[in-house]
Amino acid sequence: MTELTLRRSELDRARVLRLLQDYGVYxxxxxxxxVNVVLTPNFVSGENFRTQAVQVAxxxxxxxxxxxxxxxxxxxxxxxxxxxxSTSLLSLYLGYGPWIAVLVAVIGGMVxxxxxxxxxxxIGVQPIVATLALMVAGRxxxxxxxxxxxxxxxPGMATLGSGSVLGIPYLVLIAVALAIAVAFVVRRTTFGxxxxxxxxxxxxxxxxxxxxxxxxxxxxxxxxxxxxxxxxIATARLTASDPTSLGTLMxxxxxxxxxxxxxxxxxxxxxxxxxxxxAVLIQLLTATxxxxxxxxxxxxxxxxVVIVAAVYAARERGKx
Amino acid sequence: xxxxxxxxxxxxxxxxxxAEQPQGATRSERLTSLAQQHGALVALLVMVLVASLSFxxxxxxxxxxxxxxxxxxxxxxALGMTxxxxxxxxxxxxxxxxxxGGVLAAWGSQYGTLVxxxxxxAVCGLIGLVNGLLIARARxxxxxxxxxxxxxxxxxxxxxxxxxxTTYLVDKDxxxxxxxQEKLLGIGLPVWITVALFGLGALVLRRSRFGxxxxxxxxxxxxxxxxxxxxxxxxxxxxxxSGLCAGLAGALNAxxxxxxxxxxxxxxxxxxxxxxxxxxxxxxxxFGFISGSLVGVLLLKVIQNVINQIGSLDSAYQQVVSGAxxxxxxxxxxxxxxxRRML
Numbered sequence: 317m318t319e320l321t322l323r324r325s326e327l328d329r330a331r332v333l334r335l336l337q338d339y340g341v342y343x344x345x346x347x348x349x350x351v352n353v354v355l356t357p358n359f360v361s362g363e364n365f366r367t368q369a370v371q372v373a374x375x376x377x378x379x380x381x382x383x384x385x386x387x388x389x390x391x392x393x394x395x396x397x398x399x400x401x402s403t404s405l406l407s408l409y410l411g412y413g414p415w416i417a418v419l420v421a422v423i424g425g426m427v428x429x430x431x432x433x434x435x436x437x438x439i440g441v442q443p444i445v446a447t448l449a450l451m452v453a454g455r456x457x458x459x460x461x462x463x464x465x466x467x468x469x470x471p472g473m474a475t476l477g478s479g480s481v482l483g484i485p486y487l488v489l490i491a492v493a494l495a496i497a498v499a500f501v502v503r504r505t506t507f508g509x510x511x512x513x514x515x516x517x518x519x520x521x522x523x524x525x526x527x528x529x530x531x532x533x534x535x536x537x538x539x540x541x542x543x544x545x546x547x548x549i550a551t552a553r554l555t556a557s558d559p560t561s562l563g564t565l566m567x568x569x570x571x572x573x574x575x576x577x578x579x580x581x582x583x584x585x586x587x588x589x590x591x592x593x594x595a596v597l598i599q600l601l602t603a604t605x606x607x608x609x610x611x612x613x614x615x616x617x618x619x620x621v622v623i624v625a626a627v628y629a630a631r632e633r634g635k636x
Numbered sequence: 637x638x639x640x641x642x643x644x645x646x647x648x649x650x651x652x653x654x655a656e657q658p659q660g661a662t663r664s665e666r667l668t669s670l671a672q673q674h675g676a677l678v679a680l681l682v683m684v685l686v687a688s689l690s691f692x693x694x695x696x697x698x699x700x701x702x703x704x705x706x707x708x709x710x711x712x713x714a715l716g717m718t719x720x721x722x723x724x725x726x727x728x729x730x731x732x733x734x735x736x737g738g739v740l741a742a743w744g745s746q747y748g749t750l751v752x753x754x755x756x757x758a759v760c761g762l763i764g765l766v767n768g769l770l771i772a773r774a775r776x777x778x779x780x781x782x783x784x785x786x787x788x789x790x791x792x793x794x795x796x797x798x799x800x801x802t803t804y805l806v807d808k809d810x811x812x813x814x815x816x817q818e819k820l821l822g823i824g825l826p827v828w829i830t831v832a833l834f835g836l837g838a839l840v841l842r843r844s845r846f847g848x849x850x851x852x853x854x855x856x857x858x859x860x861x862x863x864x865x866x867x868x869x870x871x872x873x874x875x876x877x878s879g880l881c882a883g884l885a886g887a888l889n890a891x892x893x894x895x896x897x898x899x900x901x902x903x904x905x906x907x908x909x910x911x912x913x914x915x916x917x918x919x920x921x922x923f924g925f926i927s928g929s930l931v932g933v934l935l936l937k938v939i940q941n942v943i944n945q946i947g948s949l950d951s952a953y954q955q956v957v958s959g960a961x962x963x964x965x966x967x968x969x970x971x972x973x974x975x976r977r978m979l
């Protein structure tokens with residue numbers, strides 16, 4: 317009898333934890349929105365929603381690539397440096413027109429991703445180390461190309477940065493479109509299946525005859541490309557290229573978004589909806605603290621606590 | 637440690653039928669481990685030789701002294717990092733913990749040298765302890781815990797300095813400032829302290845029971861636990877040690893600069909990890925040595941110095957070179973490691 321009740325309570329606990337991890341992030345976002353609606357003046361306005369959405373767009377795009385890397389049981393620490401490299405390339409090639417410049421910037425990100433992927437897939441370097449090396453080198457390269465801040469005055473980039481359709485900014489549309497595309501790839505394509513299988517167990521995937529190396533390389537190339545797009549978007553919004561500071565600590569924000577969204581660091585599972593919600597959650601948290609005149613130092617301490625709490629919750633489920 | 641890993645491999649080799657001459661195998665094995673252990677030292681010697689032949693100003697007393705002092709702080713951080721990496725972990729928080737240590741030391745120096753030393757050690761040691769507890773007891777991934785700790789340290793640093801707008805200065809007559817300024821036999825005190833700490837660290841890692849546990853945990857955690865090694869306690873100890881080292885390095889740096897500069901330390905974790913890895917310590921854990929990390933730090937600083945000497949080159953090239961260098965070393969190590977396993 318007692319054994320049975322014990323088991324039941326254990327099961328309940330497991331179920332609660334599972335629910336918490338799967339839907340906790342959405343609950344968190346809802347709670348934060350409610351708190352802000354009640355406490356923050358002028359929170360419910362189209363203008364404010366637009367501002368928040370535009371601010372979250374770069375983190376969200378970077379987090380999409382990060383979710384793929386983490387799903388394959390890897391990590392991509394180079395994303396912030398890729399953003400810096402992308403903004404440098406963009407402002408250098410803007411003379412050839414905005415399309416060419418964006419293309420060059422994205423290709424630059426893909427090259428860094430290819431280097432990451434090759435180190436990981438062919439040489440067998442741990443992802444954290446490989447992407448660390450490219451993180452150091454990428455930031456250096458960005459600064460070599462463009463040593464200091466440069467204003468970006470281009471009508472095309474200005475439209476991208478501040479234009480909108482039906483009241484929705486272009487930047488937000490791009491971020492949402494990319495999120496839908498990545499979610500489709502993860503759920504509905506062979507590549508998505510292979511990615512999750514590799515994240516679950518690389519040796520098993522290898523034995524099953526999956527193209528492990530190709531999938532891993534594509535994952536890091538995509539992550540690099542997405543980080544480069546985020547760099548372009550951030551540049552358009554700020555109307556300036558600043559390779560010194562653009563994207564610093566971006567890897568941390570992106571990892572937080574992914575982990576808070578319920579994707580376990582142990583790989584084999586990718587939750588794109590959760591990742592998007594995770595990015596929104598962090599943005600709302602920061603905005604709430606700033607709106608109530610709490611200093612930035614508090615925001616960072618709060619973010620540190622949220623990360624640890626999210627990873628802790630993920631751990632509980634991972635064990636079961 | 638080398639013999640520990642090569643011996644079983646050699647025995648397997650002898651036992652396997654149709655193997656090549658065991659004599660040849662052991663020699664290439666020896667070459668492999670030599671390259672792994674002393675590759676960085678050879679690179680350092682070559683760099684120093686090339687630099688002293690190319691630049692007259694390289695081998696001057698001033699330049700060498702300058703390099704030694706600026707290496708000292710990174711070296712102390714890398715010392716703690718070496719222990720962490722040998723257990724198979726990583727500590728990404730050291731950069732901002734270093735900065736926090738400096739700010740706390742400069743702030744505390746107005747209340748005396750004792751406060752200036754104990755306050756940063758206590759706070760930074762505590763951050764390391766929390767890292768260790770979360771990693772060893774709650775079994776969270778080291779990189780994410782220490783990334784969060786990095787944010788925490790930065791947040792604390794900002795709130796101590798009124799969001800980074802206040803820089804605390806160290807009174808130049810204070811005993812604490814002399815700790816950074818004073819010279820012994822023409823060499824700055826921070827350098828002597830660093831050398832002493834490295835001697836102590838090497839002794840602990842090589843000769844103490846704790847050192848053996850560090851290797852055992854990094855080599856194979858489950859096996860170490862079965863052997864009766866206190867796995868959790870060892871892990872907690874190495875992260876606390878890393879926090880203490882970073883805090884002490886920050887305090888010494890503040891004494892040297894005579895102020896607690898808030899913007900220091902960014903990217904230092906990367907430099908420290910690079911130095912440790914270049915020095916031959918494996919990121920997979922279980923293999924590494926203290927002296928290698930010192931060589932790694934010196935190598936990074938010589939590269940930096942050479943790039944500065946060239947003058948026309950932007951300092952950003954230094955990052956490109958260190959990143960490329962790190963990648964090369966990791967590729968070489970992965971390759972050497974695979975060779976060892978196959979032999």
